[in-house]
Amino acid sequence: MNLAWHDVDDLFAALGDRIRLRLACCLLAVPTGACVCELVDALDESQPNVSRHLKVLKAARLVEERREGRWMYYRLCQPDHPLLDSIRACIATVCRCSDVQEDVRRLRTRLDLRRDGKCVFGTAMMPSRSGRRKGGERRVRLPLVH
Amino acid sequence: MNLAWHDVDDLFAALGDRIRLRLACCLLAVPTGACVCELVDALDESQPNVSRHLKVLKAARLVEERREGRWMYYRLCQPDHPLLDSIRACIATVCRCSDVQEDVRRLRTRLDLRRDGKCVFGTAMMPSRSGRRKGGERRVRLPLVH
DNA sequence: TTGATATATTCATAGATTGGAATATATGAA
């Protein structure tokens, strides 16, 4: 199979951003996918920003999305090209060898809040590192029971 | 070994540009390195541009340089980290599966002009695809005999 | 020294990228 230049450098450019690389590592750690608010809490970045960066990853065909009610789940695409296998190996190495471990740990904690394997909370359920959320108090919200 | 974010996304960003990816592929094909003018002819890009992009690759610690007389030879760094092995695998796949083959072919043709394994010509020894060089005629220059 | 030449850098500028703030959209529940 022949790759267009267009696709190839977009692939690397997509990973050439800290936030997107962190997202990719998180998604590699959760093969079935994570929803936006879970990723927002894992990275402690704003929701619009996470959403934007996920869009870039999607445009590069690194991730795919599926809607489930109000939640959008993103996961890494299945590698359908040797290059994607190599890219995946890179992401795995970054996962192993960098401080992205913290993000993954926060993500796992967040995933513990799921009910029946599904996200039932919005964002702002995690203690913030950066004090981004004003007031600082954790919003208390009851889980939606389906 | 732990990687700083700084290093990691710079690495991907360095490859997130068409010209730099083409350069990386060319250098993978010539492990002992190629000089700037050979790469200029292989890619048919301007010398300042090739020089600039090589600088970015160097800053990302993907390539290293050595001077030999008037010529600067660039080559891929030896992988000293698992991530660099993975990155190399990516570049190799791109080499195999994309139209960078044309660049590598032109580079090999250019390398045939070497004497004793060293570059003895400047740029503009190759027929131009894009008609970038005004006049269009190939500059005739005698090789320097050392 | 002077001249030729391989490479690097500077300058200017067009275009792309980033991210905060605000807003829009989409879905589900009541």
Place this chain on the structure above:
DNA sequence: TTCATATATTCCAATCTATGAATATATCAA
């Protein structure tokens, strides 16, 4: 319908990136 909420988008300003053109630097030869 109306409200709540998960996600996406738009607007905007700041910043970064890419590249042509011109120039500077470095090396070698004479």
